[in-house]
Amino acid sequence: MIASTKPSALEMDAIAARHPHLLQSSTARRRRTALIGIGVVLYLAFSWWFFSIGHVLANANWGIAGTYLADWVSYEVRPEIAVAPDGTMAVSYQRNSPLGRNPNPEWLALEKRTVARTVEAPAAAQEAPKPKTSSSFNFMTPKAALGGGEAAAGQKIGAARTEQAVTRAVVTYDRSTRLEVADRLVTAIHGGETLTMTVDGADTVTPQTPLPSWAVQKRPGEKVMLSFGFTGWAEVTGDEVSIRNRFFGWANFLFDTNSPFFGKSYGEVARLILSGDRIDPARPNLSLAWDNILYNAEWQHLDVWTKLLQTIVMAFVGTVFASCIAFPLCFLAARNITPSRMTNQLVKRFFDFLRSVDMFIWALFFTRAFGPGPLAGISAIFFTDTGTLGKLYSEALENIDDKQREGVKSVGAPSIAVQRFGVLPQVLPVFASQALYFWESNTRSATIIGAVGAGGIGLKLWEAMRTNSDWENVAYMVLLILMVVFVFDSISNACRSRLMGRSGD
Amino acid sequence: MATSVLSQRLSENGALIERHWQELNARRRLYTCLGLAALALALFGSLWFANDSNAGKFLVRLPHFFDFVGDLMPREPMEIGRALFDLPSPYDDGSFKYNYPEGRLYVTEGLYIPEYFHKMLETVNIAIFSTLIGAFFGFILCFLAARNLTPSAWVRGPVRRIMEILRAFPEVVIAGFFLAILSLGPIPAIAAVSIHTIGALGKLFFEVVENADMKPEEGLRAVGASWIERVWFGIVPQVLPNFTSYFLLRLEINVRASTIIGAVGGGGIGELLRLSIGQGHQAKTLAIVLLLFATIFAVDQFSAWLRRRLVGDQAFQLAQ
Secondary structure, eight states: OHHHHSOOHHHHHHHHHHOHHHHSOOHHHHHHHHHHHHHHHHHHHHHHHHTTHHHHHHHSOHHHHHHHHHHHHEEEEOOEEEEOTTSOEEEEOOTTOTTOSSOOOTTEEEEEEEEEEEOOTGGGSSOOOOGGGOOGGGGGSHHHHHHHSTTGGGOOTTOEEEEEEEEEEEEEEETTEEEEEETTEEEEEETTEEEEEEEOSSSOEEESSOOOTTEEESSTBSOEEEEOGGGEEEEEOSSEEEEEEEEESOTTSSSOTTSTTTTOOHHHHHHHHHHSOOSSTTSOHHHHHHHHHHTOTTTOHHHHHHHHHHHHHHHHHHHHHHHHHHHHHHHHHOTTTSOOHHHHHHHHHHHHHHHHSOHHHHHHHHHHHHOSSHHHHHHHHHHHHHHHHHHHHHHHHHTSOHHHHHHHHHTTOOHHHIIIIIIHHHHHHHHHHHHHHHHHHHHHHHHHHIIIIISSHHHHHHHHHHTSSOHHHHHHHHHHHHHHHHHHHHHHHHHHHHHTOSSOO | OHHHHHHSOOOHHHHHHHHHHHHHHHHHHHHHHHHHHHHHHHHHHHHHHHHHTSSSOHHHHGGGTTHHHHHTOOSSTHHHHHHHHTOOOTTOOSSTTTOGGGGOEESSSSOEEOHHHHHHHHHHHHHHHHHHHHHHHHHHHHHHHOTTTOOOHHHHHHHHHHHHHHHHSOHHHHHHHHHHHHOSSHHHHHHHHHHHHHHHHHHHHHHHHHTSOOHHHHHHHHTTOOHHHIIIIIIHHHHHHHHHHHHHHHHHHHHHHHHHHIIIIIOSHHHHHHHHHHHTOHHHHHHHHHHHHHHHHHHHHHHHHHHHHHHGGGGOOOOO
16 A cells, blocks of 8 residues: 555656745745855955955064974973173073073083183173072173172272183983084084074174074074074074973963972972971971962962852852842743733843843942952942843743643632742742853853953963963863863753753753 | 541551652752752852952942942043044043044045044954954864764774863964064964864854754765765754854954953954053043943844754854
């Protein structure tokens, strides 16, 4: 029987020929699709022009983008080798060098010799490292010594004396990259190619060999830029070789350079904490170490954690309060619970108002009221989410099954009992699930509210980014935020799927 | 009668059942009480912490709660209109506060677009543009993340993780990073919003795809269609209405998001609002707030109407 109703191929073609409109989409439909497509393309072209995207992308500083991205997971050590006209050298480090006050890294080999020379202050004026954090080599050079204190007396301008000076410096970036400075001759080796330059100790650099692709000199005699990729770069000027050596990782993540635990291996630190003599007689080493970690000047762990906790608290308290207020109000807004159209509309428009004046506007206003801090964030989330949750709750109420209510009503229960036993059991899981969902989503949005001053980690993130040099701190905070969001995601997902039965939403 | 029923001694089995029921009830009540107590404890702890680490203390600042109303009161109601449409003000004293025509953007000699409308247009454009970009990439990724179309966990897992990270990555950081490279302008905001949108829409999309009816796909597979053909002709027509609905929902959210991103340096109306509040320009602030309110409201209503037309009454669903 069934087989007989199946049309033969010939018959199917005949049917297709008789009713072509069934098998082809109508022209109007096709035209509409094409129109939408053309509209989108035109709109994209318009936006390209409106935002002048091509222009901006062409003028962007993409070279810096690479450096900033590398800063997320690595750090630079920046020794500067100052070359005097007589070929002697002095090495100084950046302020707040991650290597601490007395850097003597293995990758920078120095050969020293005692030389007699007449010191003139102006000759060394360019190399003006910050005296406070200058390296141990630095007090050999007059300029640094002027601020150095201990040796200042013996170094009057123009006085002749003997001193120890660096005569040869070898910087090893990695296996194939090396830079050597000796006797006013700079030799760079990278990827099998060698570049030799002479510097005159004043302002001229002269390459002795043709420049390889990784070296750039804009005009003869001017500085030469050497870029070695991720491992670092160097800049050679007439009187100075600036080294930028990049290392993978976050420098001094636990102890900053002022900490007594700085530069010690984990084993040494553990030994100090467990059995070492007290470094600070007033307290045990463990509490000193913990204190040093919390108040690490570079990473500011305690501050970051406090701000992160503020963000979490903002989302939590804001959502709890919002659902507490939205809960009674939504009964007034639901058509089937409160029969008065006036009240329904009034409460619903109130919800719309709270929602449409955005969280961001509320945040700005409440920052004025409470001053910067989490209270402003809590209030902003509270106001916006009262609107959103109220709207969702009242929609859930309007969709309930009426039979249970009728059942409770039919036995003569008072209105309150009807709501409690006829309505609440149906909607409470939905309410809780939606509150959880918003808690989770607010944890994310609280970050961004913070950036306009409403407390939390947002502002700290924003400040770290504005300096353009603390990208590793940004990476650290982003990592913490991602962890928090994922943890809360899974907590809220687990709670929600338990509440709602098998399906997760 | 009732007393005789109550006084009836239960059988051993009956007593067991009753005891069990009472135990269950007691345990349930205990759990509820413990849960509520924990919640209350967490709430009070949080409040104390929030208050403690705030710049102003709650009780001290509470009388100032509605101070912002003062920030919104212009010298006379007409000032709002003047600020909104860049008309000269009678109070103009050369200061920035009352200098409304300053920001006019002239299209022709006599015709201009008021500054706030121009900026609002920019913000809305950022939202639309980045929602389009996000939807495009989300569309491509979602089929790779759906269990029914990509059986290989080696593809599905990474795609889902990528979408999760894109979704959870703080928008401020993306905006700030591009701000450092591209200098001021709307493009950092576009990048931030669209990257977040890829993750958010991708997730919603693949959940729709996983709930799609697989029969058309099976039919296509039976006649030897390739993976792309199966997706394009078997799945896409089914899910397109829902995709569009989610697209519109996301558009609503993105209008708000691009306003906020604007305030932290992405240009558009958000920045003007932040500056205006900070400098205490009442009429300007109120004009911007009204414009923003109207725009968000209009976008919400329009998208709700369109969604209802597309997918019927189940139109309002959660999305982030």
